[in-house]
Amino acid sequence: MIWFNLIIQGILVGGFYALFACGLSLMFGVMRVINLAHGDMAVVAGYVAVMLTPHFHIPMLWSFLVVVPLFGLVGYLVQRTLIQKSIDRDPFTTLLVTFGLSVVIENALLQLYTANAQTISIGSILYKSWHPASIIYISYQSLVVLAIAVVVLASLQLFLSKTGTGRQIRAVADDQEAAQLSGTNYRHIFGVAAAISFATVALAGIAYGMTTQFAPTSGGINLLFAFEAVVIGGIGSLWGTLVGGIALGIAQQIGSHINPQYTLLGGNVLFLIVLAIRPQGLFGKKSSL
Amino acid sequence: MSLLQLEGVSKKFGQVVVGEQITFQLEEARAIGIVGPNGAGKTSLFGIISGDIRPDAGTIHFEGNDLLKLNSAQRARAGIGRTYQVPRPFEHMTVFENALVAAQQGARLRSQHSYDLAYDSLERTGLSEFANQPAGSLTLLHRKRLELSRALATSPRVLLLDEIAGGLTDLEVNELTAIIRQLQSDGIAIVWIEHVVRALLNTVDRLICLAAGKIVADGDPQEVLSSAAVRELYLGGKVVGESVQ
Numbered sequence: 001m002i003w004f005n006l007i008i009q010g011i012l013v014g015g016f017y018a019l020f021a022c023g024l025s026l027m028f029g030v031m032r033v034i035n036l037a038h039g040d041m042a043v044v045a046g047y048v049a050v051m052l053t054p055h056f057h058i059p060m061l062w063s064f065l066v067v068v069p070l071f072g073l074v075g076y077l078v079q080r081t082l083i084q085k086s087i088d089r090d091p092f093t094t095l096l097v098t099f100g101l102s103v104v105i106e107n108a109l110l111q112l113y114t115a116n117a118q119t120i121s122i123g124s125i126l127y128k129s130w131h132p133a134s135i136i137y138i139s140y141q142s143l144v145v146l147a148i149a150v151v152v153l154a155s156l157q158l159f160l161s162k163t164g165t166g167r168q169i170r171a172v173a174d175d176q177e178a179a180q181l182s183g184t185n186y187r188h189i190f191g192v193a194a195a196i197s198f199a200t201v202a203l204a205g206i207a208y209g210m211t212t213q214f215a216p217t218s219g220g221i222n223l224l225f226a227f228e229a230v231v232i233g234g235i236g237s238l239w240g241t242l243v244g245g246i247a248l249g250i251a252q253q254i255g256s257h258i259n260p261q262y263t264l265l266g267g268n269v270l271f272l273i274v275l276a277i278r279p280q281g282l283f284g285k286k287s288s289l
Numbered sequence: 290m291s292l293l294q295l296e297g298v299s300k301k302f303g304q305v306v307v308g309e310q311i312t313f314q315l316e317e318a319r320a321i322g323i324v325g326p327n328g329a330g331k332t333s334l335f336g337i338i339s340g341d342i343r344p345d346a347g348t349i350h351f352e353g354n355d356l357l358k359l360n361s362a363q364r365a366r367a368g369i370g371r372t373y374q375v376p377r378p379f380e381h382m383t384v385f386e387n388a389l390v391a392a393q394q395g396a397r398l399r400s401q402h403s404y405d406l407a408y409d410s411l412e413r414t415g416l417s418e419f420a421n422q423p424a425g426s427l428t429l430l431h432r433k434r435l436e437l438s439r440a441l442a443t444s445p446r447v448l449l450l451d452e453i454a455g456g457l458t459d460l461e462v463n464e465l466t467a468i469i470r471q472l473q474s475d476g477i478a479i480v481w482i483e484h485v486v487r488a489l490l491n492t493v494d495r496l497i498c499l500a501a502g503k504i505v506a507d508g509d510p511q512e513v514l515s516s517a518a519v520r521e522l523y524l525g526g527k528v529v530g531e532s533v534q
Contacts, residue, residue, distance in 0.1 A: 164393050167382065171390045174379040181339060183365040183395030183443055 005136045006257055010250030012138065014229075015146030016211070017245030020204040021226035022153055022238060023197030029236035030173045030193040033083060033094045037101040039223030041198055042205030044105060045071055046214050049206050050118050061122045064206050068199045075198025076191040083194065084187060102219065109216035120209035145207045149245075152200060153238050160238075169193055173236070228271045234284025243282055290353055292317045292478050293338070293447055298347030299502075300330075300337060306502040307333035308344065313497060313507065315447065320469075320479040322489035322510065325499035326522060331482045332374060334499070335449045338480075339371040340364045352446070365395045370445030374452045374482075376432035380425030384416060384435055387424050388442040395443025410441040414468055430461050437468070447478040454485040462488050486514070498522065 024038045035041075048070070049063040056066055082101070086093040129139040160166035168189050171179040176186040208214060208222070225248065233244025248267045255266020274281065291314035300308040307330035315321055323331050336342035338349060340361030349356040351367060359367060379387050388407035392398050398406055411417040414434040419427065424435060433453055440448055450469070454462045466488050473479050473492070483489045489496065489510065496510040498519045505522065506513045513519055 164390075167386055167390050168394065170382055170386075171379045174381055175377045177341060177361075178373070178377040178379065178439075179390070180341075180361040181365050181371050181395075181443075182391035182439060183362050183397070184390065185360070185362045 001133065001135060002257070006253040007250055008136060008138065010253040011246050012142035012146055012249070013252070014242070014246030014249030015142070015149040016204065016207060017225050017229040017248055018233075018242040019145065019149035019152060019207065019245075020201065020222060021229040021233075021241050021245060022149075022156065023200040023204075024223075024226045025230045025233075025235060025238065025241050026156075026193055026200075027197045028230070030169055031079075031083075031087060031190045032091060033087065033098070034227075035083075035197070036095060036098040036223065037105060037219070038098075038197075038201055038226060039219030039221070040102045040105040041071070041219075042201045042208060042222055043109065043214055043216065043219045045202035045205030046118065046120060046209035047109060047113060048202075049120050049209060051113075059122070060120050060210075063120070064203055067206060068202050071202035072195040072199035076195040078198070079191045079194030080187065084190060087190075102223075106216050106219065113216065115215055115217070117213035117215045118209070119213045120206060122210055141211060145211070148203070148207065149242065152203065153242055156196070156200075157238050165189075165192060225267070228267055231281055232271060232274045234281025237281070237283040240281060240283030247282070291315060291350075292352060293480075294348075294350040295338075296348045296350075298334075298337060298344050298349065300333060300342060300344045306330070308337060308347075309502040311347070311499075311502070311504060313504065315478050315480060317446070318473060318476045318478055319495065320473050320481065320493040322486075322493035322496045323480065323482045323499060324484075324486060324489070324496060324513075324519075325505075328501075329499040330502040331499055332451055333502075335371055335451055335480075335482065338364075338449060339369055362394070365391075365443050366397060368444065368446035369449065370395075370440035370443050370447065370477075371449040372433075372436040372440050372451055372453055374455065376429075376436040378424035378427065378432055378435050378439070380423070382424055383421050384411065384424050384427070384438075385420040387435055388438050391439045391442035392444075395445075406444070407442050410438045413441060413472070414438045415464075429456055433457070433465070434468075437465075441472070445477060447480065448472065450479060450481040450483075452482055452484060454483055454488045466491055490514075 020042065024035060027033050027035050045067050049067050053060060053063040053066060082097060083094060086097040127141065129137045131137055160170055168184045169192065171184060172186045172189045179186055229245040229248050230241055232247050233240030247270060251270035252263050252267040255262035293315040296312050298308050298311040311334065325331055333342060337344050340359065351369065356364060385407060388410050389403060392403040392406040396406055408417060411420055414437050416431060416434050416438055419431060427435060437453065454465055457465065462485060469479060470492050481489060481493060493510055495508065496513040497504055498506040498513055500522050505518045506516050
């Protein structure tokens with residue numbers, strides 16, 4: 001029963017990791033950019049939700065309605081200006097630029113909002129849990145986040161396979177020059193992919209802020225989890241990212257069961273095992289979406 | 290007015306000259322073949338016309354409009370279709386989706402119209418039975434046909450074909466040549482780079498020979514092939530100054 005509970009809890013937290021990671025995976029799959037500021041964007045989304053939504057007079061729970069579209073727009077603009085310029089130079093520049101962006105964001109948040117931890121309080125509706133057996137507690141909130149993750153991934157998959165823009169994203173991911181020859185403006189498509197990436201990570205950031213406390217420096221550890229989920233699942237595969245997130249969650253739960261200090265270790269060990277045995281990840285193909 | 294008009298087009302990569310004062314016109318629904326030794330600048334010329342490569346000097350007009358003001362996606366929409374020497378399909382998409390992206394973006398069609406054009410372009414190259422296969426699983430011949438279909442799905446006025454017969458058997462070459470002749474008679478102008486000269490002679494009504502980025506011969510295919518300049522070139526002569534010695 002203990003193991004069953006570990007798996008349940010791992011799946012629940014894995015949904016959050018997948019939501020967090022899918023944008024990272026998309027950016028890499030489409031434009032070969034590892035956005036090192038990905039985790040920080042989630043933190044910024046949390047702060048924006050906390051600081052701005054009172055001005056719009058909407059409840060915290062619905063803050064994502066403002067923040068997610070806003071981040072989509074920011075993502076498009078950041079890609080078309082900052083990231084595209086660095087792509088035009090070379091891949092290494094994109095690492096430096098996004099790393100620099102991460103440093104700037106953390107320090108700007110520290111300056112503006114101090115190092116105090118924040119939380120997005122949504123009242124008690126989601127803080128209850130379902131208690132189906134003696135030691136199993138399923139928090140409604142984690143369940144909702146897992147459901148959101150599945151819905152987001154399914155919608156994204158559907159968008160990529162069934163819409164014209166989605167097909168353009170896949171075409172650009174496969175061969176951007178050939179896509180140009182077919183009439184696709186790859187810079188615009190890069191912008192759209194970045195918009196989706198930023199919007200999903202904003203959603204993940206808000207979910208994170210509702211679950212736990214966050215501070216200006218919370219981005220780094222979340223970037224690590226997202227990165228591990230993507231690599232375990234296989235780069236470029238959206239469902240792989242969900243499975244990767246869940247596998248990471250379960251490994252962390254097992255680690256924490258052995259010793260509460262081993263939570264991160266459990267995940268890192270799985271990450272290393274996957275890298276050693278199956279470096280393309282569980283569902284990895286070469287650069288597919 | 291010519292469909293495509295190049296005037297004094299030049300391009301150097303460092304010390305390597307891939308284009309020097311290239312001037313020629315292509316009329317509607319005509320077919321030009323381009324031959325020349327490796328490194329003569331044939332593929333670079335296509336890159337310059339399709340927008341992958343920016344020339345150092347010269348002008349290119351397409352239907353009277355300045356082509357150099359457009360990026361390669363805009364040129365594809367304007368009516369320039371191009372195939373690559375080594376086919377570059379979108380490997381993780383189906384054959385139909387490959388053509389569909391071109392029909393929706395290159396030809397700017399929506400919904401049913403784009404499906405019709407995509408299907409029609411596969412039909413014309415004999416690929417329709419493979420429509421739902423992943424493009425990555427195709428054989429070389431079928432990849433070359435998909436390359437052609439995808440270019441056709443952009444509704445081109447001119448098609449730039451880069452060694453589309455290379456690596457195919459005689460029978461396959463004949464099939465492909467028949468398709469290309471049909472496209473020409475449908476009103477699409479063709480510029481065709483090819484080492485398989487026999488395939489060219491059946492199709493083109495004019496031949497240009499490039500060497501070291503320069504046009505060394507231009508005219509009737511038989512006359513160009515039998516000209517002293519071209520024979521010397523293929524027999525290992527050196528290009529000096531304006532002509533082959």
